Amino acid sequence: MSVEVRLDQGALARLLRARGGIARRKLEQRVERVARIAAAEAPGTMGEFISTDIQEGPRGLQGVIICNHPKVRLVLDGTRPHLIRPRRRNFLRFEVGGDVVYTKLVRHPGTRPNPFLAEALRLGR
Structure with a gap:
């Protein structure tokens, strides 16, 4: 007994990439879960600047998590020791x-x- 299976590559690609396709829905769910975790882990109000997107590129579907906070690079990479000087006044004022x-x-x-x-991303897998 032999079994032959033929796949219609075009139909399979449409199924996986379609707006309501299984692969797209699962990817959207996973990306949203990781984005919720990132928003909870983000310091301060940085979590409010997190958004998601599903893109179709040359390698297939990709889930993208974006943080548009202006200081996100400083948080992700850290900062070296540095001096802070006043810009608009002659002194800095703060409470200790x-x-x-x-x-x-x-x-x-x-x-x-x-x-x-x-x-x-590690926690959302």
């Missing part, structure tokens, strides 16, 4: 332990990288 402090220079120690998008 309830006391108001004025100074002309702050030596910021830098920040560690926070790869919250990569962590969300």
Whole structure:
């Protein structure tokens, strides 16, 4: 006994890439799940700037998670130690332990990288 299976490549591609196709729906579900995790893991209000997109490229369907917050690169990559100087005034003003402090220079120690998008991808799999 022999069995022969023939696949219509065009029909299969339409099934997988169609707007309501199985592969597209599953990809959308997974991308949304990872985006929800990323929004929860993001510091401050950065999670409000996360959006998703499904793109069809030369390698097939791709799920894309986008964070359009202006400081996202500084959070993901971290910062080196740096100096902070006043721009518009002659001094900086901030509170430390309830006391108001004025100074002309702050030596910021830098920040560690926070790869919250990569962590969300790992947790969302």
